[in-house]
Amino acid sequence: MRRRMSCSAVLVAAVVVVVAAVMAGQAAGELARVEHLPSKEDGSLTVLAVGDWGRKGQYNQTLVATQMGVIGEQVDADFIVSTGDNFYNDGLTGDNDTASFQASFTDIYTAVSLQKPWYIVLGNHDYTGDALAQQSAAIRAVDSRWTSVNKSFIVDAGIAEFFLVDTSPFVLKYWNESKYDWRQVAPRDTYLSNLLTDLGDALSQSNATWKIVVGHHTISSGCEHGNTSDLVAMLLPVIKANGADMYLNGHDHCLQRITSIDSPLQLVTSGGGSKAWAGKFKSTSDKLEFIYDGQGFLSMRLTEAEASFAFYDVAGAVLHSWELTKTTSTN
Ligand SMILES: *[C@@H]1O[C@H](CO)[C@@H](O)[C@H](O)[C@H]1NC(C)=O
Ligand SMILES: *[C@@H]1O[C@H](CO)[C@@H](O)[C@H](O)[C@H]1NC(C)=O
Ligand SMILES: *[C@@H]1O[C@H](CO)[C@@H](O)[C@H](O)[C@H]1NC(C)=O
Ligand SMILES: *[C@@H]1O[C@H](CO)[C@@H](O)[C@H](O)[C@H]1NC(C)=O
Ligand SMILES: *[C@@H]1O[C@H](CO)[C@@H](O)[C@H](O)[C@H]1NC(C)=O
Ligand SMILES: *[C@@H]1O[C@H](CO)[C@@H](O)[C@H](O)[C@H]1NC(C)=O
Numbered sequence: 001m002r003r004r005m006s007c008s009a010v011l012v013a014a015v016v017v018v019v020a021a022v023m024a025g026q027a028a029g030e031l032a033r034v035e036h037l038p039s040k041e042d043g044s045l046t047v048l049a050v051g052d053w054g055r056k057g058q059y060n061q062t063l064v065a066t067q068m069g070v071i072g073e074q075v076d077a078d079f080i081v082s083t084g085d086n087f088y089n090d091g092l093t094g095d096n097d098t099a100s101f102q103a104s105f106t107d108i109y110t111a112v113s114l115q116k117p118w119y120i121v122l123g124n125h126d127y128t129g130d131a132l133a134q135q136s137a138a139i140r141a142v143d144s145r146w147t148s149v150n151k152s153f154i155v156d157a158g159i160a161e162f163f164l165v166d167t168s169p170f171v172l173k174y175w176n177e178s179k180y181d182w183r184q185v186a187p188r189d190t191y192l193s194n195l196l197t198d199l200g201d202a203l204s205q206s207n208a209t210w211k212i213v214v215g216h217h218t219i220s221s222g223c224e225h226g227n228t229s230d231l232v233a234m235l236l237p238v239i240k241a242n243g244a245d246m247y248l249n250g251h252d253h254c255l256q257r258i259t260s261i262d263s264p265l266q267l268v269t270s271g272g273g274s275k276a277w278a279g280k281f282k283s284t285s286d287k288l289e290f291i292y293d294g295q296g297f298l299s300m301r302l303t304e305a306e307a308s309f310a311f312y313d314v315a316g317a318v319l320h321s322w323e324l325t326k327t328t329s330t331n
Helices: 007-026 061-075 098-106 137-142 172-176 188-205 229-241
Strands: 032-035 045-050 079-082 118-120 153-157 160-164 210-214 246-249 255-259 266-270 287-292 296-302 306-313 318-325
Touching (some): 061 296, 079 153, 098 137, 118 160, 160 188, 188 229, 255 296, 255 318, 266 296, 287 306
Parallel strands (some): 045 079, 079 118, 160 210, 246 266
Antiparallel strands (some): 045 296, 255 266, 255 287, 306 318
């Protein structure tokens, strides 16, 4: 039997809808997604990754860029991932700061092979400028390669999914300083708990063969900055529990590969895009497989069955390479 809602019931229902809408603005949801399916006939995917680069060509940024262009052509790169610290020292000043954007990005990565989408996370140096500018339509209009659809988002590449995570808000000590742009981030606790929920959901629901989490800050590192304890405490458990194959970061200006001592996770730093941390090391109790304190970048080739990785130096020489394999389920 149908009943008419009383006036107060209608009012209560309306209030519930409004409250739900307000809460949805701050609640966990789904991370934004970009689809970039492999286009090669053999179904493989090739990706370059570079971090800590934007210095208007200085500190060998231009040399690294040149070699990325050469290797990018050899491997026929599908796209490029930036692990953050895109513009030194203080990010972009606003969405009209096209001069800095062009001088550190458009005018540097000019090779034909690098005219592909660049998927971007922000570093701490991006956060001390206008941290929203890098996601703006105005900046993207200057160079359509630039793909920063949100501070955290997913690149769905079919056989692989890349989970780009905004790591600066995790670092508690930054919140003690006034220079960080926390618009659309504060309050920290809500932002982090929503992000971790969304990331955990996306990782656990992913059907991709390879799950690669990308952030700016280190989790485990043998370079200058060492571990980021806030990420060890909060992010690491989520990515371990949900079967990520790799965590890829910048922040430390070096190239390194670490194997987790208690999980299959590989922890990879590609932060050699310009100024290098020559001769500065820290210890980690994880297994350090390779470390190089000069400039360079990472290349990866992924197929359903295997993944191969190589670090290149500023002259384009392979410094270190390794492979991972997936055993096909017989079910
Ligand atoms: C971008 O991320 C914020 C959380 O920082 C979220 O509130 C917003 O809905 C996201 N936008 C899209 C398009 O996913
Ligand atoms: C740039 O790379 C060259 C090697 O090609 C090296 O000798 C030089 O020290 C590097 N410069 C800087 C500023 O890192
Ligand atoms: C960018 O915009 C700001 C504020 O609107 C203004 O003060 C500044 O001069 C502009 N910069 C450029 C390079 O146009
Ligand atoms: C932040 O500042 C407070 C007060 O100075 C200090 O007690 C606290 O240790 C600082 N926290 C971090 C993470 O630096
Ligand atoms: C994974 O596969 C299942 C079953 O085919 C499907 O329902 C689900 O939407 C897929 N997940 C994603 C993230 O595509
Ligand atoms: C760094 O974090 C890793 C967790 O991945 C841990 O195993 C290691 O002991 C930590 N190292 C230091 C020096 O805290």
